[in-house]
Amino acid sequence: MISVENMSFNYPNGPDVLHGLNLRINDGEFAAIMGENGAGKTTLVKMFNGLLKPVQGRVLVDGEETSQRSVAQLSRKVGLIFQNPDHQLFAETVEGELAFSLRNFGFNEDVIHRRVTNLLTALDLERYATSSPFVLSGGERKRVALAAILVWDPKHVIMDEPTIGQDYLQKDRLRHFIMQLVSQEKTVVIVTHDVEFVAECKPRVILLSKGKVIADGRAVDILTNRDLIEQSSLAMPQIASLMNNLSDLQAPPGIIDTYSAREFLRERLRRGVIMRSPPGG
Amino acid sequence: MSLRFVEGFKFKRMDSPIHRLDPRAKFILTLGFFASSLMFTNIYALMIVFVAQVPGVLMAKTVGRWLRSMRGGLFLGVFIFVMNVIFGTSIVSSLAFSMRFFAIMSAFSFFFMTTSADDLGLALEQAHVPYSIAFTFTTAVRLVPTMAIDAQTVVDAQRSRGLELDKGNLMKRIKNYIPILIPLIISAIRRSVELAEALESRAFGATDNRTSITTLKMKAADIAVIVGTISSLAVAVYVYFYLPLPTLVIPFEFPRLF
Numbered sequence: 001m002i003s004v005e006n007m008s009f010n011y012p013n014g015p016d017v018l019h020g021l022n023l024r025i026n027d028g029e030f031a032a033i034m035g036e037n038g039a040g041k042t043t044l045v046k047m048f049n050g051l052l053k054p055v056q057g058r059v060l061v062d063g064e065e066t067s068q069r070s071v072a073q074l075s076r077k078v079g080l081i082f083q084n085p086d087h088q089l090f091a092e093t094v095e096g097e098l099a100f101s102l103r104n105f106g107f108n109e110d111v112i113h114r115r116v117t118n119l120l121t122a123l124d125l126e127r128y129a130t131s132s133p134f135v136l137s138g139g140e141r142k143r144v145a146l147a148a149i150l151v152w153d154p155k156h157v158i159m160d161e162p163t164i165g166q167d168y169l170q171k172d173r174l175r176h177f178i179m180q181l182v183s184q185e186k187t188v189v190i191v192t193h194d195v196e197f198v199a200e201c202k203p204r205v206i207l208l209s210k211g212k213v214i215a216d217g218r219a220v221d222i223l224t225n226r227d228l229i230e231q232s233s234l235a236m237p238q239i240a241s242l243m244n245n246l247s248d249l250q251a252p253p254g255i256i257d258t259y260s261a262r263e264f265l266r267e268r269l270r271r272g273v274i275m276r277s278p279p280g281g
Numbered sequence: 282m283s284l285r286f287v288e289g290f291k292f293k294r295m296d297s298p299i300h301r302l303d304p305r306a307k308f309i310l311t312l313g314f315f316a317s318s319l320m321f322t323n324i325y326a327l328m329i330v331f332v333a334q335v336p337g338v339l340m341a342k343t344v345g346r347w348l349r350s351m352r353g354g355l356f357l358g359v360f361i362f363v364m365n366v367i368f369g370t371s372i373v374s375s376l377a378f379s380m381r382f383f384a385i386m387s388a389f390s391f392f393f394m395t396t397s398a399d400d401l402g403l404a405l406e407q408a409h410v411p412y413s414i415a416f417t418f419t420t421a422v423r424l425v426p427t428m429a430i431d432a433q434t435v436v437d438a439q440r441s442r443g444l445e446l447d448k449g450n451l452m453k454r455i456k457n458y459i460p461i462l463i464p465l466i467i468s469a470i471r472r473s474v475e476l477a478e479a480l481e482s483r484a485f486g487a488t489d490n491r492t493s494i495t496t497l498k499m500k501a502a503d504i505a506v507i508v509g510t511i512s513s514l515a516v517a518v519y520v521y522f523y524l525p526l527p528t529l530v531i532p533f534e535f536p537r538l539f
Binding site: 046049051070071072075076079080082084086087088089090100101104105134148149152 | 431434435437438439440441442443444445459460463464467468471
């Protein structure tokens with residue numbers, strides 16, 4: 001469990017970035033931290049693996065206070081995937097990139113080989129095992145960065161803007177992969193502006209604005225609340241906007257994803273509220 | 282590891298007698314310190330060169346950031362000392378080489394903290410340096426803070442993967458920096474290629490004769506700084522050739538390893 005207790009933070013000689021934050025993310029939970037640029041989202045997740053330490057209050061990971069632990073100790077439990085993969089890739093080969101952290105954590109070579117092979121397969125990267133990560137496309141590099149963290153099987157996985165630079169297919173794969181991690185009872189926290197992605201995944205949404213939590217709850221409740229959306233410079237998911245505009249169909253509130261929208265429209269078709277157009281009509 | 286020492290090379294707009302100086306005068310002053318640091322191998326002379334910069338730093342009101350840059354250079358200063366000792370240089374000379382490093386670093390920290398990239402570009406242009414070269418130089422200066430942010434992010438990313446920079450013996454510690462340097466170099470190359478493409482797309486270099494709305498004019502204080510620098514340099518040359526300097530004696534030497 002990750003818990004944040006009355007935590008405040010500011011960079012040296014800088015203004016307050018986070019003020020009096022209280023938060024609890026349970027084991028196996030899937031949460032999305034959203035908010036406007038500069039709201040303090042990335043700063044907050046950097047607290048989870050001890051890269052930043054609170055100026056006031058405390059952050060606990062599985063009951064251990066992060067200010068009492070080194071980044072290396074906390075990283076064993078908390079895997080943080082940075083926004084830009086180019087900030088971490090350096091090895092000659094993709095498999096070397098994956099093995100790097102395992103060697104840092106002292107795994108033996110047999111385990112390293114097994115884990116690297118498994119992760120390359122899971123993320124569809126086997127064919128690039130001996131390629132240089134620098135010759136891969138942006139999306140592929142992002143996947144390598146993801147694999148390089150997941151390879152040591154951290155209990156809590158934190159992803160900073162995981163959907164940036166990903167095409168639709170890759171986003172869909174990422175969504176399935178996250179769901180798979182959640183089903184393995186891993187805590188997954190994503191930092192994102194991508195409302196469409198959040199609408200499809202429907203995690204718990206923690207909305208930050210100017211360093212404070214302004215809302216915390218179900219994605220369907222937060223992403224359809226105009227005031228909150230405006231306050232945090234987000235936009236309503238397109239499906240939710242469409243349902244708002246089709247008020248004559250009397251859509252219930254809370255339809256924000258394509259699956260729910262399809263089910264709703266099917267039901268309306270069945271009841272004859274909407275007429276199917278004749279073939280060729 | 283914090284890269285806050287880069288603050289010591291970053292310009293911050295302030296009002297001080299040093300900030301108001303012409304960039305050319307400050308550049309000549311910096312070159313004066315640089316030349317005298319290279320001229321001497323005597324530790325006392327190098328200490329004087331270093332200490333002589335302190336009044337300027339105080340007048341520029343940049344003591345905190347200057348100290349931070351000195352602290353940031355401590356690792357490299359110690360590295361220079363250790364490597365010289367390992368390769369057979371005497372302890373006194375090794376100390377002098379480290380002192381020289383700090384004197385040079387201090388001079389450039391002082392210059393970049395008090396001179397804006399715009400002023401620097403203007404000074405270069407007025408010195409008839411081709412615009413493309415002046416632009417390259419000022420862009421490099423402007424990119425230092427951005428590179429520092431990138432470097433900090435890379436350090437954070439690798440620490441999040443279990444890398445402990447301060448762990449192990451000296452060789453291991455040096456090796457620990459490879460995962461930091463490679464992403465930094467790659468991203469710098471990528472950034473420069475993108476910048477070049479963006480500049481070309483915006484017709485960079487389309488006209489040969491550029492004009493400037495502002496021109497730099499030397500004031501009495503600037504001329505005083507230039508005259509003072511040249512005179513001090515002349516004294517330094519005289520001292521170097523004709524005046525025997527006291528030498529520091531340490532009655533102990535490490536055994537030669539190589």
